[in-house]
Amino acid sequence: MVDEKDFAVTGVIDWEGACTAPWELIAFPDFLTAMPVSFDLPQRYDRDGQPFDEELRETWRERGEYIEMVKSAELKDSLLSACLSSDRNQAIAYSYGAYTSVGKLGFYDRVMIELEMQGVRHCAGLTTNHSTKG
Numbered sequence: 001m002v003d004e005k006d007f008a009v010t011g012v013i014d015w016e017g018a019c020t021a022p023w024e025l026i027a028f029p030d031f032l033t034a035m036p037v038s039f040d041l042p043q044r045y046d047r048d049g050q051p052f053d054e055e056l057r058e059t060w061r062e063r064g065e066y067i068e069m070v071k072s073a074e075l076k077d078s079l080l081s082a083c084l085s086s087d088r089n090q091a092i093a094y095s096y097g098a099y100t101s102v103g104k105l106g107f108y109d110r111v112m113i114e115l116e117m118q119g120v121r122h123c124a125g126l127t128t129n130h131s132t133k134g
Contacts, residue, residue, distance in 0.1 A: 026083050027093035032066055034059045036091040038113070039098075 001011040027033075034056060037045060045051055051060070063084075071081040083089045 023093075025080060026089045027097065028063060028066065028084060028090070032059060032063050033094065033097070034063065034090075036087065036094050038091055039094065 001013065002008070003010050037049060044053065051057055067081050067084050070084060071078065074081060
């Protein structure tokens with residue numbers, strides 16, 4: 001990045017490894033959309049991270065079934081099912097969709113904090129996956 005006033009270099013953006021991908025690669029179909037836990041109110045979930053709302057529990061169960069269907073259709077790789085199984089990817093997909101398509105008011109920093117914490121847990125070998133719990 002260059003400062004327009006004095007042309008001083010103020011930063012460098014490293015695009016190595018960056019890519020574009022179809023939206024469908026990280027997001028469930030609209031009928032299986034669910035708000036990420038990090039975006040929702042904590043009191044809506046029990047100590048195990050399961051929602052109290054029966055409809056949301058059903059959506060999580062259906063998402064798990066959808067992932068299994070995708071896995072059975074994948075031939076050479078498991079990229080789509082891996083993306084759909086990732087809480088991190090689903091939080092990003094939901095946040096992006098909520099912000100760009102419906103302009104949903106929210107605290108997007110909560111999602112980013114959760115993603116950072118998941119990154120720490122993932123590095124420590126402690127992964128969670130709420131989207132397939134039933």
